Amino acid sequence: MDWYHSEDAPEPAEDEPRLMAAVLGPAFEASPGELELDVERVLGWDRDGTRVHCLGFADVYAVDVASGSLLWTVEHGLDHSWWDHHSIPAAFDPGGTRVAWYDAETLHIADAATGADAHVAEREDASLLVWSGGGRLAVGGPGGIRIFDQGGEAHRLPSVPVLEKAVVADMTGLAWSPDGQRLAVVTGDDAVEIWDLDGDPGRVASFDGPADAAAVYWGTALAVLSVERVLFCSPDGTPINEIEFADEPAGWSVAGKWGWPGEWA
Template sequence: MFDSPVAAGVSSYGGALLGPGGRTLAIGTGDETRLWDVRDARQVGASLAGRANVFAFSPDGGRVAIGDRTGRRVRVVEMSSGRPPTVFEVATRRATGVDGLAFSPDGGTLAVAVKGRDGVLPLELRNLKTGVVTRTDVAAGGSMAFRPDGGLLVAGSVPELFDPADGSRRPRPEGLGSLSGPYAFRPDGGLVAFSGSGRISLWDPALTSPVGDLPAVGESTFLAWSPDGRTLASYESGDRIRLWDVPSRQLLGVVFDGLAEPGFSRSASMAFSADGGTLYSVTGEGVMRRHLLDEGRVTAAVCARAGRTMTPREWRLHLPEIQRFEVCG
């Protein structure tokens, strides 16, 4: 979709995150935040002043929380209201920055991972209506995910389990400590996928035991489920995207390969369209791409780009083992 960053300056201090359904993109630069309508390829509203590199969208995509790893302030923007953002500072006095953000499924609670001069600090759970903050007694930063029913919060690069109602820590089952972020709950909450060493591990929704593995090839930096929960997309640190058929535990294929060195685009994100026919991706540098997954859409896009069907001679040259048929009609 875009071969260069949507906004200048993203690679220096900012970042980017796709919202639910790939409808909206939040882009942080060295001095401002922009919200981008993906379908119409235009900016939504005015830019928000201030450095931003940590984002979270509410599950309905109606709000976005914005933070900075070197600042204590968090802003919550309502996408359609036009009102000024709600602004607050993290409650922990020793905190020097925001390390992660996540909305609860009902949008009423914002989990805020904070860090100080000596590292990650205990997690904060803020009631967005009352402003009341519940502090956990366990440090957890980076990746965070609520179970879709709101009854469990997973947080930390080494996963910790929390009860969102009171912030209490739940016992971590054996084997979960060997996994790492990122992780993602299936839309119906029936499975949760974790990145691990050389694999993607699937666990039951209560996180009591693993139920299977996907033999990942590279280190996954972001995971995204299709709306029907049958397909899992993994973004690898070498700027590569793979698709997995979860029921069969089989690799469907590589939909994009940027042929980059490992470690590239650690802040990348992805989102499936509401109908599951398109996968959107954006690198941490703000480079956005659209990957068509539906056969009909792919054919239409290729034919529109070529402007014609293949000639018999071209077919014999490029596809000699396949009987010719009409592709572009």
């Protein structure tokens, strides 16, 4: 079930599955008055599919799928203020070992199996959290980008990614290359920057993206999205193809909620 928290929660029909009960099993049914967890976003699964990590209204938590047991939970305390800024305050490492999240003051990089902090830093102005496939974490905010590796903060980049133009839940103004050595940044002036992080960081390319560029994805090529079009190009900016959408959307589904293009300005 999905609803806005300003509204009363709907009662499920008799034949409608209790979604949280299906996920949490006996732990949910045994203490409905004590355990209040919701799923705003599924952050990711561990590699063998036995553990799922979720972001809720006020918590980040992990559930053992086989037993339905709650493995750990931490409170981020931001409630739904993060919706107002189109930012998601938690991200799961694709490698399956770590989860990053922030509260009002602190950035946490934790063990995904236990929830125990492996590294803690000041949040500063953190807004975007994006993991590479190799275990690096890019933390973007109005003051630039911080890069964390296994040893903690390793680099700071002066580029400021676009922050309040989220287009889809899994794409932001930051994207790692498949090998985890380079980072693409969509800036607020519709430019795309490529940073090489193999050794000392350096900007190796900068080129124009589509007007009102909002997000980037890095696969075999770069895909740079705006409200009206998507640009496919190589990492040096050489265009491959550009597709204009037939209609401007009335709204986009962002992490399960609706946002309208006029709200992104």
